Amino acid sequence: MEKRRELICIKCPKGCRIAVAMDGDEVVGVEGNSCPRGEEYVRKEITSPTRMVTSTVRLIGSDMNVMPVRLSGEITKGKIFDVMKEIRKCQVKAPVRMGEVLITDVCGLGVDVVAAAEALDVLG
Amino acid sequence: MIAYDLVIVGGGPAGLAAAVSAKENGVDSILILERENRLGGILNQCIHNGFGLHTFQEELTGTEYAYRYIQKVKELGIDYKVSAFVTDINVQKQITAAVRGEGLLEVQANAIILAMGCRERSRGALNIAGTRPAGIFSAGTAQYFVNVLGIMPGKEVVILGSGDIGLIMARRMTLEGAHVKCVAEILPKSGGLQRNIVQCLEDYDIPLRLSHTVIEIHGEKRLTGVTLAAVDEKLKSIPGTEEYIPCDTLLLSVGLIPENELTRQLPVTMLPETKGPKVDAGMQTDLPGVFACGNVVRVYDLVDNVSAAAVVAGRSAAEYLRE
Numbered sequence: 001m002e003k004r005r006e007l008i009c010i011k012c013p014k015g016c017r018i019a020v021a022m023d024g025d026e027v028v029g030v031e032g033n034s035c036p037r038g039e040e041y042v043r044k045e046i047t048s049p050t051r052m053v054t055s056t057v058r059l060i061g062s063d064m065n066v067m068p069v070r071l072s073g074e075i076t077k078g079k080i081f082d083v084m085k086e087i088r089k090c091q092v093k094a095p096v097r098m099g100e101v102l103i104t105d106v107c108g109l110g111v112d113v114v115a116a117a118e119a120l121d122v123l124g
Numbered sequence: 125m126i127a128y129d130l131v132i133v134g135g136g137p138a139g140l141a142a143a144v145s146a147k148e149n150g151v152d153s154i155l156i157l158e159r160e161n162r163l164g165g166i167l168n169q170c171i172h173n174g175f176g177l178h179t180f181q182e183e184l185t186g187t188e189y190a191y192r193y194i195q196k197v198k199e200l201g202i203d204y205k206v207s208a209f210v211t212d213i214n215v216q217k218q219i220t221a222a223v224r225g226e227g228l229l230e231v232q233a234n235a236i237i238l239a240m241g242c243r244e245r246s247r248g249a250l251n252i253a254g255t256r257p258a259g260i261f262s263a264g265t266a267q268y269f270v271n272v273l274g275i276m277p278g279k280e281v282v283i284l285g286s287g288d289i290g291l292i293m294a295r296r297m298t299l300e301g302a303h304v305k306c307v308a309e310i311l312p313k314s315g316g317l318q319r320n321i322v323q324c325l326e327d328y329d330i331p332l333r334l335s336h337t338v339i340e341i342h343g344e345k346r347l348t349g350v351t352l353a354a355v356d357e358k359l360k361s362i363p364g365t366e367e368y369i370p371c372d373t374l375l376l377s378v379g380l381i382p383e384n385e386l387t388r389q390l391p392v393t394m395l396p397e398t399k400g401p402k403v404d405a406g407m408q409t410d411l412p413g414v415f416a417c418g419n420v421v422r423v424y425d426l427v428d429n430v431s432a433a434a435v436v437a438g439r440s441a442a443e444y445l446r447e
């Protein structure tokens with residue numbers, strides 16, 4: 001039996017409404033996406049949704065209080081709070097370079113927590 | 125008094141992109157004046173991703189997007205001064221800035237680009253009954269607290285207004301361990317992007333209460349709760365629908381207006397619709413040699429569009445200086 005689901009693509013600000021036709025667990029039709037990223041998104045969202053996580057970590061020895069961070073890739077949606085737990089425990093010391101890895105392979109998910117800004121000036 | 129061909133007021137994405145564009149179009153003497161202690165503007169508090177899809181074909185965080193432009197400005201050897209608050213500007217294109225640790229700086233420019241961005245509407249604009257306890261913040265202020273200062277404003281949160289900043293803060297506070305009870309929106313539809321409703325509210329089961337508003341604030345020293353009520357088509361609260369929600373923090377996602385105190389010192393036409401200066405296709409105001417770009421002209425949703433308009437402003441300023 002065919003079932004239809006409607007999802008909103010979150011890959012860009014346009015937010016296309018995408019209709020997905022399902023036959024059991026199989027996607028048999030995708031409609032309403034304005035670009036190929038939309039189809040890729042709904043296929044993944046239905047089978048194993050993933051998300052980016054951005055946050056901040058404590059920074060010492062800098063005039064900035066915190067260092068913005070991001071993941072090097074998306075993770076399974078269900079692991080967001082596990083990753084946040086690690087991020088909230090983390091503290092780094094200036095200098096920190098843009099893109100520097102601050103937590104390697106966070107929670108064993110195969111992605112790193114990296115710096116999303118730069119703090120080069122070290123306060124004495 | 126020092127002299128520069130081009131002075132840019134504001135070192136956010138608009139000012140940075142305009143500087144790069146002017147330089148690439150042949151202007152050598154450029155000075156950016158920024159009142160905060162670093163370049164980047166509002167992007168320094170935008171740690172979320174979703175920036176730069178058009179400009180860089182990848183999804184960057186706000187801070188990463190700003191960094192790319194700051195690096196370009198540095199590579200091109202463009203002069204800038206931070207902690208430099210521009211207080212006055214006149215029709216002779218003389219600019220006065222208060223520079224922390226240095227005193228007053230006076231600059232004579234041949235052309236000026238205004239790129240002061242926008243600020244949040246004051247919360248006086250909202251008239252809600254009840255007390256005025258601590259714990260009420262605009263969403264942008266809360267964003268600055270959490271993402272720049274590293275301080276959480278509270279634990280039990282209600283957000284009034286479903287603009288993008290409010291939605292983004294609902295997720296941000298949740299990730300930092302707060303409990304966001306709901307986002308209330310007086311209109312029947314959210315003003316925020318659909319993608320933010322999905323990834324900031326639905327992902328975290330935060331209810332969006334459409335056609336609802338806060339009608340009363342409770343608490344003496346600190347906020348203890350709010351009264352939420354449904355509204356009718358005339359946006360009037362409907363008696364009998366009141367609901368008390370305990371909370372220690374209320375965020376107001378109240379909307380943005382262009383920051384034009386300085387612009388008003390000049391004889392340029394301001395548009396009531398946008399609350400920004402009137403500009404032509406080259407981003408020039410009706411005072412020749414004075415240009416404007418970014419959120420100071422009108423509130424943009426997308427930083428890529430700000431950067432694109434700033435490129436035009438930088439190019440036009442270069443053409444003006446050549447003539």
Ligand SMILES: Cc1cc2nc3c(=O)[nH]c(=O)nc-3n(C[C@H](O)[C@H](O)[C@H](O)COP(=O)(O)OP(=O)(O)OC[C@H]3O[C@@H](n4cnc5c(N)ncnc54)[C@H](O)[C@@H]3O)c2cc1C
Pocket residue numbers: 133134135136137138139157158159160164165166167170172173174175176208209210211239240241242264267288289383386417418419420424425426427428430
């Ligand atoms: C909370 C929030 C979330 C957003 N999220 C997104 C998003 O997800 N994706 C996206 O594409 N866009 C987003 N935007 C929009 C985008 O960030 C803005 O459109 C962009 O930053 C505007 O750039 P600007 O340079 O005009 O203004 P600003 O970034 O505000 O920069 C203006 C600069 O001028 C300085 N200044 C002001 N007055 C003076 C003065 N008198 N003297 C000296 N300096 C002065 C200010 O300090 C500031 O640094 C968001 C905006 C906000 C506010």
Ligand code: SF4
Pocket residue numbers: 009010011012013014015016033034035036037038039
């Ligand atoms: S389908 Fe393409 S255009 Fe539509 S929201 Fe997704 S990424 Fe954007």
